[in-house]
Amino acid sequence: MELPLRERNDLLLSAGYAPVYPQTPLDDPGLEHVRTALRHILTGHLPYPAIVVDARHELVLANDAFDLLTEGIAEHLLRPPINVLRLSLHPDGLASRIVNLEQWAQHILDRIPRDDLYEELSGYVPNAAPGPDHVGFAVPVRLRSARGELRLTTTITTFATALDVTVSELKLEAFLPADATTAALLAG
Structure with a gap:
């Protein structure tokens, strides 16, 4: 079975056995090598x-360019713990700066389970059916910023071979320019 380590x-445990995989807090000294690797990336x-x-x-970690995404965000959304999906779709968050909010919101909602967070987030955005060009990835x-409109795509990296529950559940999301104009704006 291809179950996540937590499951x-x-x-x-439900069968009466001890868990096999440790769940180490990310700030534990034993995971310093993981935190160092993530900071380097x-x-x-x-x-x-x-x-x-x-x-x-x-949010666990972010690079300095993350500030570009959080410009103008309401302070209450930037207090830890910062839920990045809420930050993206909340009216006081990025939503007011996202040019293609319906499409981006659908992209986010497609990726998460239908739980309390899903219900909250779906309440922030118009209920729109995906268009014919929606491929899900x-x-x-398209984000308005002080530098101009940015077009960013994202990649998500997981650590599926990790043998610690905490590390196996981490996701690294990297934003990349979707066009030469955005690359130039970010390089400047």
């Missing part, structure tokens, strides 16, 4: 924004 541990992605989130979509976000 494997839960199955073992984030720094190496500059001048483009990149973030690391946990299983609850809460590689949806560029």
